[in-house]
Amino acid sequence: MSALTFLIVAVIKIAVTLGVLLTVVAYTVWLERKVVGRMQNRWGPSRVGPFGLLQPLADGIKFLLKEDLTPPYVEKNIYLLAPGLALIMALTSIAMVPIGPIIHLFGISTPVQITGVVDASGQASDINVGILIVLGITSLGVYGIALAGWSSNSKYSLLGSLRASAQMVSYEVSLGLSLVGVLLMSSTLSLSGIVHAQLGTWFGFIPQWYIFRGQFVAFFVYMMAAFAETNRIPFDLPEAETELVAGYHTEYSAMKFAMFFMAEYANMVTVACIASVMFLGGWSGPPLLFLPAAVQAFLPLIWFSSKIFFFLFLYIWIRGTLPRFRYDQLMAFGWKFLFPLALANVVVTAFFVAIRA
Amino acid sequence: MHLFLFLLFGSFCVGGAVNLLIQRKTINSALSLIVVMGSLALIYLLLGAEFVAVVQVIIYAGAIMVLYIFVIMLLNAGEEEPSKGSNVAKIFGIPGLFTGGIIGIWVLLQHRPAEKLIPIGALYGPADKVGMMLFTKYLLAFEVTSILVLIAIMGAVVLARRSNS
Numbered sequence: 001m002s003a004l005t006f007l008i009v010a011v012i013k014i015a016v017t018l019g020v021l022l023t024v025v026a027y028t029v030w031l032e033r034k035v036v037g038r039m040q041n042r043w044g045p046s047r048v049g050p051f052g053l054l055q056p057l058a059d060g061i062k063f064l065l066k067e068d069l070t071p072p073y074v075e076k077n078i079y080l081l082a083p084g085l086a087l088i089m090a091l092t093s094i095a096m097v098p099i100g101p102i103i104h105l106f107g108i109s110t111p112v113q114i115t116g117v118v119d120a121s122g123q124a125s126d127i128n129v130g131i132l133i134v135l136g137i138t139s140l141g142v143y144g145i146a147l148a149g150w151s152s153n154s155k156y157s158l159l160g161s162l163r164a165s166a167q168m169v170s171y172e173v174s175l176g177l178s179l180v181g182v183l184l185m186s187s188t189l190s191l192s193g194i195v196h197a198q199l200g201t202w203f204g205f206i207p208q209w210y211i212f213r214g215q216f217v218a219f220f221v222y223m224m225a226a227f228a229e230t231n232r233i234p235f236d237l238p239e240a241e242t243e244l245v246a247g248y249h250t251e252y253s254a255m256k257f258a259m260f261f262m263a264e265y266a267n268m269v270t271v272a273c274i275a276s277v278m279f280l281g282g283w284s285g286p287p288l289l290f291l292p293a294a295v296q297a298f299l300p301l302i303w304f305s306s307k308i309f310f311f312l313f314l315y316i317w318i319r320g321t322l323p324r325f326r327y328d329q330l331m332a333f334g335w336k337f338l339f340p341l342a343l344a345n346v347v348v349t350a351f352f353v354a355i356r357a
Numbered sequence: 358m359h360l361f362l363f364l365l366f367g368s369f370c371v372g373g374a375v376n377l378l379i380q381r382k383t384i385n386s387a388l389s390l391i392v393v394m395g396s397l398a399l400i401y402l403l404l405g406a407e408f409v410a411v412v413q414v415i416i417y418a419g420a421i422m423v424l425y426i427f428v429i430m431l432l433n434a435g436e437e438e439p440s441k442g443s444n445v446a447k448i449f450g451i452p453g454l455f456t457g458g459i460i461g462i463w464v465l466l467q468h469r470p471a472e473k474l475i476p477i478g479a480l481y482g483p484a485d486k487v488g489m490m491l492f493t494k495y496l497l498a499f500e501v502t503s504i505l506v507l508i509a510i511m512g513a514v515v516l517a518r519r520s521n522s
Contacts, residue, residue: 135415146427158430161430162430162431172419
């Protein structure tokens with residue numbers, strides 16, 4: 001592949017992925033309002049378009065046209081930097097995620113993954129520390145929130161961002177450790193390598209995903225930590241509206257607020273992508289041979305998007321179900337329950353991997 | 358291309374370090390330090406040491422600097438007060454800087470022919486190689502460091518423990 005073709009393919013992949021990601025983000029908001037509405041026995045958005053489907057568009061226009069207020073008492077440079085930082089960090093990590101296998105189009109073969117290429121032997125390959133890069137970008141995402149709260153120069157914002165950074169730093173440990181079991185079993189850090197390690201099936205229909213190969217405890221720990229990382233209910237202490245107005249983005253309005261909002265939902269999508277790649281086999285799935293060939297070609301994408309949909313629905317479902325933790329409960333849960341559990345999982349997995357080797 | 362990128366990230370790194378010193382506000386200095394860490398990670402990446410680069414970002418930029426920012430936010434440290442009346446810096450600092458710089462450059466020039474120049478991209482550092490080195494060749498250093506870290510953790514727990522009074 002020549003340098004120019006590579007560049008064109010890369011730009012197309014980035015544009016398509018970004019477009020799809022932003023659409024998913026917009027419609028996750030719609031889905032959340034709709035599903036939570038049904039759970040609370042009301043309709044949710046229903047006026048703009050059929051089933052309220054144009055609501056995200058209307059919200060976007062509203063965000064753009066609202067007055068963009070910058071309070072006079074803020075630290076201006078950092079105040080303006082923070083939402084951009086949060087959004088950029090949230091959108092970047094999707095580049096590592098393998099969304100599908102190699103596709104052949106117009107005589108060019110490339111995997112459906114922004115950082116993926118086809119190597120000399122015709123196999124898909126990507127950055128061989130992919131999962132660590134995702135964790136690194138996630139850990140940088142804290143800055144957007146921390147700086148937003150500090151620069152707003154308001155008590156509620158500061159408290160919200162202190163809570164958020166303490167929570168994210170604490171749960172990052174369990175999040176990282178819960179992935180170690182999978183890394184031990186697959187013996188690679190590359191995300192597409194991890195997907196390839198889960199391709200087989202038992203009896204022709206039970207897929208060999210890591211969640212079925214003993215990593216269900218890790219999956220549980222990962223999901224809990226991921227809810228805390230994305231500041232979602234029941235861990236949404238940083239923006240607890242009953243005590244902190246809106247937490248770290250209290251002083252933000254219009255598009256700057258929308259950037260935090262989009263960052264939160266983009267983070268949810270990324271976390272769901274990583275969960276499905278690490279534990280549920282990414283784009284792989286049991287073969288459905290009865291389907292026509294035209295549908296078979298799209299099967300990996302269908303598997304991947306249905307897994308993402310499952311996780312996003314789980315987020316919304318839990319939001320509609322559980323109340324919020326108290327802050328000391330949150331910290332105790334993270335350090336005294338999830339962390340030892342993740343550690344125990346690493347030890348047990350390492351033991352079994354060592355026996356098999 | 359590599360040289361251009363090296364110069365770019367190198368100048369980010371030096372610029373960040375200089376900015377760290379001249380900024381009056383603590384938070385700006387901390388942010389400049391993050392820029393320094395980030396550009397160092399990019400230089401590691403250029404050398405081919407991808408694992409070290411990512412670990413640099415996760416540990417330094419993602420964990421240690423977050424704690425710095427945390428402390429600055431908690432103490433709400435504002436602008437530094439410039440101290441007046443101390444001429445020690447002017448009298449000893451500037452000549453000291455020159456002498457130190459000249460000695461440093463001299464030492465580097467003296468040793469340069471003896472050392473092997475490392476071309477960019479020459480270090481090949483995937484995670485498994487680094488792990489092998491840590492658990493075979495540098496095992497003693499690794500274990501000693503882990504004991505050191507353990508002592509530090511216990512010290513932190515003792516200091517943070519509530520007194521029973």
